[in-house]
Amino acid sequence: MTATTRYMLDTNTVSYILRGQSPRARRKMQNLGEDEEVCISSITEAEIRYGLVKRSLKQETRDRIERFLDTIDILPWDSDAARIYGVTRARLEVAGRPLDNMDLLIGSHAVAAEAVLVTNDRVFRNVGNLLKTVNWATDLPVRA
Numbered sequence: 250m251t252a253t254t255r256y257m258l259d260t261n262t263v264s265y266i267l268r269g270q271s272p273r274a275r276r277k278m279q280n281l282g283e284d285e286e287v288c289i290s291s292i293t294e295a296e297i298r299y300g301l302v303k304r305s306l307k308q309e310t311r312d313r314i315e316r317f318l319d320t321i322d323i324l325p326w327d328s329d330a331a332r333i334y335g336v337t338r339a340r341l342e343v344a345g346r347p348l349d350n351m352d353l354l355i356g357s358h359a360v361a362a363e364a365v366l367v368t369n370d371r372v373f374r375n376v377g378n379l380l381k382t383v384n385w386a387t388d389l390p391v392r393a
Contacts, residue, residue, distance in 0.1 A: 256287045257324070257359040259368035260296045260351075261392065262385060263289060267317060271386035274367075278385070287367075288322040290330075290358040296351060326354070330361040337376060348372055356380050 258266075265271035266278050281287060297318065301311060334357035341347050348356070352372055359366040360379050369386040384391070 252284065254285045255362060255364040256281075256285065256367050256383070257355070257362060257364035258287060258289050258293065258321075259355055259366055259370060259373075260293045261369050262367045263293060263297065263317070265369065265386045265389065267314060271369075271389050273388045274385035286322070288324050288362070288364065290355050290362075291323055291326050292351060292354045292358060294318060294323050324358065324362055326358060327361065330354075330358040333357040333360050333379075337379075341376070348376065 262271075262274055266275045269275065278287065297314060301314060306314075334354060337357055337360075338347075338350075338353055341353070349372070352370065353376075356366060356373055356376050359381075360376075365381045365383050366373060367385050368382055369384050369389060370392045372392075373380060373382050
């Protein structure tokens, strides 16, 4: 029996896929294997919904985003993620390498969910070896 790989999409990856900015990321999302599944954190959903309120978007774009949110598995934030967040945030602060809170919330959630975080953001390298990351948007410059 083959183990299933769970991928948790970071907010930037969702944006690249929905906007068509990264054909490679979109292609990977469309061609997942039978032993692969994809999800987002409820934190990513919150960031997306904030963007919907904040930005003036065409109705067609809003509808595409809502369809995406209706079809993807959205994992709820839980106590395991909160525990990992607390430990990781304290460790990073002591090391002098703090991370944006939203990024750290999503990264901690990926660790708790035993998921590979799909991101184009190099800041997650500071989290350490607990967090596995992969970049599907290899056709775009890596974000600092």
